[in-house]
Amino acid sequence: MGKLTFSAIPIDNPIIMSAVVCAILIAIWIGHEITKRKRWSWLWNEWLTSLDHKKIGIMYVVLAIVMLVRGFFDAILMRLQQAMAEGSSHGFLPPGHFDQIFSAHGTIMILFAAMPFLVGLMNIAIPLQIGARDVAFPFLNSVSLWLTASAAMLVMVSLGVGDFSKAGWSGYAPLSELGFSPDVGVDYWTWALQIAGIGSLLSGINFLVTILRMRAPGMTLMRMPIFVWATFFTNMLMLAAFPVLTAALAMLSLDRYLGMHFFTADHGGNPMLYVNLFWIWGHPEVYIVILPAFGIFSEVVATFSSKRIFGYESLVYATGAITVLSFAVWLHHFFTMGAGADVNAAFGIATMLIAIPTGVKIFNWLFTMYRGRVRFASPMYWTLGFLTTFAIGGMTGVLLSLPPADFVLHNSLFLVAHFHNMLIPGALFGYFAGFSYWFPKATGFMLDEKWGKRAFWCWICGFYLAFMPLYVLGFLGMPRRMEHYANPAWQPWLILAAFGTLLIFFGILFQGIQIATSLGPKRRAADPDPWDGRTLEWATSSPPPSYNFAVLPEVKDRDAFLEMKRAGIHSPTRYEDIEIPKGSAKGAFIGASSFACGFGLVWHIWWLAAMAALLILLIVISRSMEEETMTILPSGEVKRIEEAGHVL
Amino acid sequence: MNRLLKTFPIAVLLSGCESAPLLDPAGPIGKSELHLILISFALMLIVVIPVTFMAFWFPRKFSASDPKGKYEPEWSRSSSIEFVVWLVPAIIVAALATISWRATHRLDPFRPIPGNPVRIEAVSLDWKWLFIYPDLGIATIDRLVIPVNVPVSFRLTSASVMTSFFIPSLGSQVYAMGGMQTRLHLLAQREGEFTGQNQQYSGRGYADMHFRVEAVSADRYAKWAEQVSRSGVKLDDARYAEIEKPGISYPVREFSGVEPGLFGKIVKGK
Secondary structure (H helix, E strand, C coil): CCCCCHHHCCCCCHHHHHHHHHHHHHHHHHHHHHHHCCCHHHHHHHHHCCCCHHHHHHHHHHHHHHHHHHHHHHHHHHHHHHHHCECCCCCCCCCCHHHHHHHHHHHHHHHHHHHHHHHHHHHHHHHHHCCCCCCCCHHHHHHHHHHHHHHHHHHHHHHHCCCCCCCCCCCCCCCCCCCCCCCCHHHHHHHHHHHHHHHHHHHHHHHHHHHHHCCCCCCCHHHCCHHHHHHHHHHHHHHHHHHHHHHHHHHHHHHHHHCCCCCCCCCCCCHHHHHHHHHHHHHHHHHHHHHHHHHHHHHHHHHHCCCCCCCHHHHHHHHHHHHHHCCCCHHHHHHHHCCCHHHHHHHHHHHHHHHHHHHHHHHHHHHHHCCCCECCCHHHHHHHHHHHHHHHHHHHHHHHCCHHHHHHHCCEHHHHHHHHHHHHHHHHHHHHHHHHHHHHHHHCECCCHHHHHHHHHHHHHHHHHHHHHHHHHHHCCCECCCCCECCHHHHHHHHHHHHHHHHHHHHHHHHHHHHHHHHCCCCCECCCCCCCCCCHHHHCCCCCCCCCCCCCCCCCCCCHHHHHHHHCCCCCCCCCCEEEECCCCHHHHHHHHHHHHHHHHHCCCHHHHHHHHHHHHHHHHHHHHCCCCEEEECHHHHHHHHHCCCCC | CHHHHHHHHHHHHHHHHCCCHHHCCCCHHHHHHHHHHHHHHHHHHHHHHHHHHHHHHHHHHCECCCCCCCCCCCCCCCHHHHHHHHHHHHHHHHHHHHHHHHHHHHCCCCCCCCCCCEEEEEEEECCEEEEEECCCCEEEECEEEEECCCCEEEEEEECCCCEEEEECCCEEEEEECECCCEEEEECCCCCEEEEEEECCCCCCCHHHCEEEEEEECHHHHHHHHHHHHCCCCEECHHHHHHHHCCCCCCCCEEECEECCCHHHHHHCCC
């Protein structure tokens, strides 16, 4: 069994063990409920093996929410620890555990909460918005989902079997090298990132081809909704950036497994190379998670202002400019490494340049509301919360782009406050806006507004309370990632921040209640077009039939559906046979094998890793041999579904 | 935004009692950096204040339930507005870029401060700092004594992982990396005790990897050096091997002698 023994299970650690027991109990309860309701075959046939982009999208979002909650509990533990651990008190976490928690928090939030959330929303909305019946490669889509899910599972398993990485989410070498991190933590982190990274790369290819090749007739590039543009650029970033991460982690693994010296400080290795490679992926990754949210804000602000988006071309060019510039700024993550003044200044200025297109976008959203009719539904709450909060994060970001300012603020809590100020309003609020905006479309039920707005107020107040003190702490000289500290002046601010986290906890709780009420017995069915929408996803029923559109729409305007509504919608006179992809379990099997392969590699169980890798290869070959991957939905059936009002 | 403005004055108040080292720098480097932060902060407010104002005002003015402005659902472009929204941020960034270019060159940590400096070689170890004074032939662990109004010229390296050497009261941090040497130049203008710290997470003992910095008069500095050099404990190979071992909350130590060229050997991977 390689390095794996029973001592890998941390029985002596009550915090971890109670988390593990909780997770197991929840899993047993869910399994029990499914068995009681005899839903296993439904779950397997209708969901887990589905190649329908809408269902895959929903599964991505479910995964993202589960991981968001996990990552948030890490955040609560960190804030509590720091609120307590002043002076001689070392807090309540056992030694080394805090280091695992912040490493897991960053990894989970970026790779397993933000990424699945945005890919899920893309899955739900993109084919509908471009008037397509599915994505370009439906099976590949399922593979991406299951790779992401199995990588997330690997991170979850590290909680109960062995350790997670203690080298930070960015895993800086040489700390992440074998000499300084001999346990399996870094390997869990590496293989989880590798598997998820391949999933993301495949998604990137899939959506890029989908957007370029599958748009409805008449939808020229400059008629695409802004969210489609944002997704287009995001997927270009995924395609260009993820291979760099894959290569960097592969070299790190060669160091760790085969004793090579790519990133060691001795024997000719160079840790600076790792840091550069990590951020060549890491900085575009920031825009991978933020650009789709910007796209969502653009959709939401136009719909809920009942007005055309202001400055469409500007928004497109601004997004393109951000995409290009995002590859030219990675060095600002380490101005303090000692590059010369010319290099630092050049990368600093490149970073500032990004503020221009970003600023333009904010003005475009503001002027979309101008002379509009603003409706305050919950997607708009998240958007306005973003608009009023993001500017602060932008400002502190430009501040950090000045190398001499970074020399004093680098790696401080000011930096932590800054990037949370970008990612919480900029990315997460965007996903929440998209979640509440498309929830009726994806599920067929309206999302409860009352609990949604309560959740919003908890989130926004909690955000300010949790992160504004961290800005102050940066000026008080507090570094990030401190398990305990000796300076009593820091403690009051950390206690304030802990209360902020508590408020956010209520925000998440209210969102849980919101989802439960919206899907529970008192649920309210959604109209096809509940928000008076402007784009094509609202032209079909809620939820849409498996084929999305009985007749592919003809696009004559940027706001394609609005134009159709004005011209008058007529039911089609005749229906055609529609080809839709058959379900396939092979995606789920590839995911499961990847998990086994990753687990085998982490624990040096070579036979398991080799067998799993072979199995993946065999599944891929057998899938390539399959000829009947599509099924025909006859026109009569289409007619029946359409006339029954699209109920699945 | 409002909260931010509320919290900052509080931070400024705190600066009086030396708990906000970045707002109350004890040397010219830190002062210039604070100055730069304040100037660019003010410049950015030119955009951020109107944005925040509009973000509150527009939705209220054009609220569907109680609109106070006209409704033009097709109005989606205005060359003059677009011109302004590209131009104003561009001008501000151009101004900031100019400021940044100059400041980055002036405040480059590798750039010497004019004057005859005190030379110090700092070695980052798990999890403590070794300071070698090559001109005095003495060394300390986790205690840095420097004379006021004399430039201090640091050479930094690491005998372990990557760390960041930072004295918040004096300004500018720089990484210490194994097999390499980085430079940092600082100057203390007032006497006092400050905290120095590792600002880059480096494993288990990271939270305890801070040290005391004492900026003292030239007299006291000379006396201290004299005292240390008479204490009789030399940093020889055996002692270095001992302090190189990972250890948390290592005690402050002083060494009366140090093997010449030790720093260079550590850089080469002793």
